[in-house]
Amino acid sequence: MNSTQQTKTDEYTKLNFGRKAGYACGDFACNMSWSLIGSYLVFFLTDVALINATVVGAVIFISKFWDAVNDPVVGSLADKTHSRWGRYRPWVIFAFIPMLIFNVLTFTTNLNWSEGFRTFWGLGMYFILVLLYTMVNVTYSAMPAMMTRDTETRSALSSYRMTGAFLAMTILSALTLRIVNATGGGAVGYQRAALIFSLLAAPFFVITILSTKEIVQVDDSQGEKVSFISQFKVLAGNWPVIQIAVAYLAWGIIQGGMTFRLYFCTYNAGDELLYANTQTLWSICGMIGAFSVSMLVTKVKNKGTLGGAAFTIIAVSNILCFFVPVTGGVGQGLYYVLQALCGLGSGMMLGNVFGMMPDTAEYTYHKYGVYCAGFISTIINFMLKVGQAVSIAGAAAILDKVGYIAGAQQTESVLFTMNFGSHLFVGICSVVAAVALFAYKLDKASYDNIVKELRERGMAN
Numbered sequence: 001m002n003s004t005q006q007t008k009t010d011e012y013t014k015l016n017f018g019r020k021a022g023y024a025c026g027d028f029a030c031n032m033s034w035s036l037i038g039s040y041l042v043f044f045l046t047d048v049a050l051i052n053a054t055v056v057g058a059v060i061f062i063s064k065f066w067d068a069v070n071d072p073v074v075g076s077l078a079d080k081t082h083s084r085w086g087r088y089r090p091w092v093i094f095a096f097i098p099m100l101i102f103n104v105l106t107f108t109t110n111l112n113w114s115e116g117f118r119t120f121w122g123l124g125m126y127f128i129l130v131l132l133y134t135m136v137n138v139t140y141s142a143m144p145a146m147m148t149r150d151t152e153t154r155s156a157l158s159s160y161r162m163t164g165a166f167l168a169m170t171i172l173s174a175l176t177l178r179i180v181n182a183t184g185g186g187a188v189g190y191q192r193a194a195l196i197f198s199l200l201a202a203p204f205f206v207i208t209i210l211s212t213k214e215i216v217q218v219d220d221s222q223g224e225k226v227s228f229i230s231q232f233k234v235l236a237g238n239w240p241v242i243q244i245a246v247a248y249l250a251w252g253i254i255q256g257g258m259t260f261r262l263y264f265c266t267y268n269a270g271d272e273l274l275y276a277n278t279q280t281l282w283s284i285c286g287m288i289g290a291f292s293v294s295m296l297v298t299k300v301k302n303k304g305t306l307g308g309a310a311f312t313i314i315a316v317s318n319i320l321c322f323f324v325p326v327t328g329g330v331g332q333g334l335y336y337v338l339q340a341l342c343g344l345g346s347g348m349m350l351g352n353v354f355g356m357m358p359d360t361a362e363y364t365y366h367k368y369g370v371y372c373a374g375f376i377s378t379i380i381n382f383m384l385k386v387g388q389a390v391s392i393a394g395a396a397a398i399l400d401k402v403g404y405i406a407g408a409q410q411t412e413s414v415l416f417t418m419n420f421g422s423h424l425f426v427g428i429c430s431v432v433a434a435v436a437l438f439a440y441k442l443d444k445a446s447y448d449n450i451v452k453e454l455r456e457r458g459m460a461n
Contacts, residue, residue, distance in 0.1 A: 011216050012150045015157070022211025023147070023157055024164035025204040026092065026140050031168035032201035033103040034133060036194060038255060039279070040176060041106070041126070042396055043262050044190050047406045049109040049118050057396030059123045064389025067130040071138055071385065075378030076231060078139045079371075086146060086214030088374060091139035096205040099132035100198040107194035109187050138378050145358035145373035146214035151447050155297040158355030162290035166283050166347055172197065173279035177272065218371045231375050234368045240360045240442040241376055245383040247307065247353060250433035252387020254314075257429070259395045260421035267410045268418055269326040278336060282343035289347025296348070297355065304440025306352045311437060313345030315430035322423035356440075359447050365459065366450045395421055 045056045074091075081087045106125040109118055144157045179196060180189035235241060265275035293306065300306050317338045324338065325331035357380060361373035398421070402413045410418075 011148065013148050013215070014150055014153045015148060019147075019211060019213075020157055020160040022207055023143070024160035025211075026164070026208035027161045028164035028168045029096070029201035029204035029208070030133070030137050030140065031165045031172070032197040032204075033099060033129070034137070035165075035169045035172050036103070036176065036197055037106070037126075037129075038258075039172065039262065040190070042259050042392065044107060044109075045122055046396070046399075048187055048190060049122060050111065050406070051115060051119050051122065053396045053400035053404060053406075055119055057393040057400070059119065059126070060396060061389050061393030063123065063126045063130055064385050064392065066127055067134060067385045067389075069382075070131055071134055071378035071382045072231075072375060073378075074134050074138055075142070075374040075376075076372070078142065078374040086143075088139035088142045088146060089209065089212060089214060091135050092205065093209055095132050095135040097202070099129065099136050100201055102129040102132055103198045104191065104194045105129075107190045109191075111187065134378075134381075138381055139374065140208075141354065141357065141381070142374040142377040143212060143214065144355075145361045146216045147212060149216055149362070149451060151359055151444060152298060154358045155303065155352070155355030156294040158353075159290055159292075159294035159297070159351040161354060162293070162347060162351035163287050165350070166286035166290055166343075169286065170280055170283035173276055173283050177276050218365075231370065231372055234364050234370050234372060234375075235379065238360075238364060238367070240356075240363050240440065241380065243304070243436045243440050244353060244356055244360065245380050246436040247311070247349075247433040248380050248384040249387045250311075250429045250436070251349075252384040252389075253391040254426045254429045254433075255388050255391065257391065257395070257421050257423075257426040259392050260418050263399070263404075264418040264422040265326075268415050269332070274326070274332070274335075278339040281336060282339050282346070285340045285343030286347035286350075289344040289349075290351035291347075293348055293351035293355065297352065301445070302440060302443035303352055303356045303359075304437045304442075307349055307356065307440070308434045308436075308438035310345045310349035310352060311430045311434035314342055314349065315427045315434060317341040317345065317427075318423045318430065319427035322419060322427070353437075356442075359442060362447065362450050362454060363442055366454055 042056060042060065045051045045059070046053050051059075078088050078091055081090065083090050085093060102125055106122070106129050108125070109121065111118075113121070144154045147157065148154060176193055176197075179193040180186075183189045183192040261279070262272070262275045265278070266272040289310070296306055297303060321335060321338045321342075324335050326335050357377060358373065360376055361371065364376060365371045398417060399414070402417050403411055404414050
C-alpha cells in the first residue's frame, strides 16, 4: 500500500455494530473449546477417564507450561506476518478447523485402554490443542490493535468480545452436563458434547473472518529491527504491560481455584447441577458486565480504575461465598446471589482488561520503537497460562494430597479444601489483581499524547 492510500485510511474509525458483533463471534467460538476445557477437563480426566488426580495435575501443569512457552513464539511470528488478509487474521483462518477437531479428541477416552495409554492420549491431544488454540486466540486477541487506533472503540471491541465469550459460557454451563447425560453419559457423553459444541463454533469463526479487517498500517521501516529474543527488552520498565500481566497472572490462578467449584458443588452441596445452574447465572451476569464496559469506559479517565473495581467485586463476593452454608435453601439462595455478583465483576473485568491490551502496543512503540502487538498479547497471555498451570495442576495435586477419592464420601479436610479453593483463595487473588489495576497509569490523556507524538514522528497516520 502506498503512502497516499495510507493517508486516506481512517485508522481512528469507530466501527459499526456489525463489525463489533462479527469480531465478538470469534470469542464465542473460542470458548466453545476453551471454557469446556477450563470447566470440565480436570473432572473428565479424574472422574470419567479415571486417571489419578496427581497424574492429572502433572499433565495439566506440563501442558500449561507448554502452552505458555509457545505463546511468545506464535506472537512474534504473527507480528512478522504480512499477507493480503493482514498480520493476525490469517492465523485464525487456517488454524480454527484443526483446533476444533482436537477439541473433540481431547474429550475422547476409552476405559478399555490402560491407564498409561489413557494418560498418554490425554496429554498428547491436549498438547496439540493448546498449540492450535494459541495460534487462533492469541492472534485473535491482537487483531483490535490493527482494526482501529481509537481507544474507546478498542474497549468496545473487547466489551463485545467478552459478551460473546460469556454467551458461550452460559450455553456451556446450562447444557454441558445435560448433553452428557442425554447422550449416554460417561466418556461417550463428554465426547458427544465436545463434538456438538465444536460444530456450533465453526460458523461463528467464519463470521469473524468475513466481518473483520485490519486497517492500521505500521511502517516497519520506521521501527527498530529486533530478533525474537531482543523483543523481550520491551518488557523492561514497561509498567502498563507489567500491571496487566500481573492481573492476568492473578486471573489464571483464580481459574485454578474455580476448578474446585465443580467438586465443591458435587461433594459439599451434594448437587452437581448447582454448579451448572450457578455457572449459567454467573455467565449471564458476566455478559451483562462485559457489555456494560462499552458504556462505562466512556465515563472513566483511566481504564485501570474500572478493572480494579471489577476485581474488587469478584473478591468480596467470593470471600462471602466461603462462609455461606450451601446445603440449605436460604444458603443456596444467597450463594446464587453472590455468584451472580461474581459473574458481573468477571464480565466487567475481562471486557475491560482485553480493551487495555491494544493501547499498550502504541505505548511500547512510542517508548521502545518496536511495534509488537502480537508479542505483547502473548506475553500477557503467558502470565495467564503460568497462573493456570500452577493453580489447576496444584488443585488436582492438593485434592490427591488431602485424600480425595473420586465418587466417594469425602472427609472434612477434603471438603474444606474444596470450599477454600473455590472461594476464599479466589477472593485473595482478586485483591492482588485489584491493587495492580488501580495503580495503572496509562490513562486516556496519556494515550492521546502518545498517539500525537507518534504521528509527529511519522510513525502513525
